[in-house]
Amino acid sequence: MRVLYFAWLRQKVGLGEEEVAPPPEVRDVAGLIAWLSGRSPGHAAAFAQPRQVRCAVNQEFATPDAPVARGDEVAFFPPVTGG
Amino acid sequence: MSGAQPPRGVTVRVQEAAFDLAAEGALLTRGREDVGGLASFVGLCRADDGLSALVLEHYPGMTERAIRRIAEEAYARWPLTGCTVVHRVGRLEPGAPIVLVLTASAHRAAALEACAFLIDWLKTRAPFWKREEFAGGGERWVEAKAADDAAAARWDRQDAGGGR
Numbered sequence: 386m387r388v389l390y391f392a393w394l395r396q397k398v399g400l401g402e403e404e405v406a407p408p409p410e411v412r413d414v415a416g417l418i419a420w421l422s423g424r425s426p427g428h429a430a431a432f433a434q435p436r437q438v439r440c441a442v443n444q445e446f447a448t449p450d451a452p453v454a455r456g457d458e459v460a461f462f463p464p465v466t467g468g
Numbered sequence: 469m470s471g472a473q474p475p476r477g478v479t480v481r482v483q484e485a486a487f488d489l490a491a492e493g494a495l496l497t498r499g500r501e502d503v504g505g506l507a508s509f510v511g512l513c514r515a516d517d518g519l520s521a522l523v524l525e526h527y528p529g530m531t532e533r534a535i536r537r538i539a540e541e542a543y544a545r546w547p548l549t550g551c552t553v554v555h556r557v558g559r560l561e562p563g564a565p566i567v568l569v570l571t572a573s574a575h576r577a578a579a580l581e582a583c584a585f586l587i588d589w590l591k592t593r594a595p596f597w598k599r600e601e602f603a604g605g606g607e608r609w610v611e612a613k614a615a616d617d618a619a620a621a622r623w624d625r626q627d628a629g630g631g632r
Contacts, residue, residue: 391597460530466610468555
């Protein structure tokens with residue numbers, strides 16, 4: 386699974402992207418966030434305020450209950466501020 | 469990276485370089501006699517609170533896809549003959565143009581409304597992020613604004629697709 390981070394999430398995690406292999410019990414976005422948060426203090430800081438975090442699965446906006454699986458591209462970022 | 473086939477006449481670009489409003493407009497009208505109105509919106513970098521630059525980043529691939537999706541929604545709502553969205557990324561100083569939205573239609577109402585719709589939805593549904601840099605050396609990420617959500621929500625309707 387490829388995980389991408391943008392904006393301040395990237396700064397807090399210290400990585401723009403990483404390949405991860407979460408255990409089978411990680412089935413959705415919320416589960417992935419919980420699992421990723423245990424990877425490093427930076428990850429924990431990035432996900433400390435879940436309400437400030439948005440997600441996309443395979444480049445489509447996704448909610449915390451959206452399923453994730455091996456091979457997916459999952460991105461985490463703050464609410465968008467373009468335009 | 470390619471999703472569904474976009475409607476004819478849709479141009480979406482994400483780039484560091486500046487854009488040329490007149491040239492982009494000419495591309496939507498050249499050689500046609502069915503365009504009665506061309507509407508444009510240009511967003512620029514403001515020097516709020518001693519800001520020295522905005523640094524814009526995006527999610528390559530998803531960004532273009534999200535903007536094309538918004539353009540498809542505009543085509544479903546208004547009879548457009550063409551539309552162009554160009555969004556810049558990278559470091560932009562006060563006064564610099566950031567985003568261009570152009571819409572063309574047989575009649576002005578469709579062009580004007582679709583142009584407002586496109587920029588309102590783009591601000592809340594396309595994956596861009598702005599970081600502010602200040603003359604004193606400080607920096608901060610721009611936070612999403614409730615006013616932008618409200619502006620986008622005025623276009624909501626029951627058959628519209630969800631965003632963030």
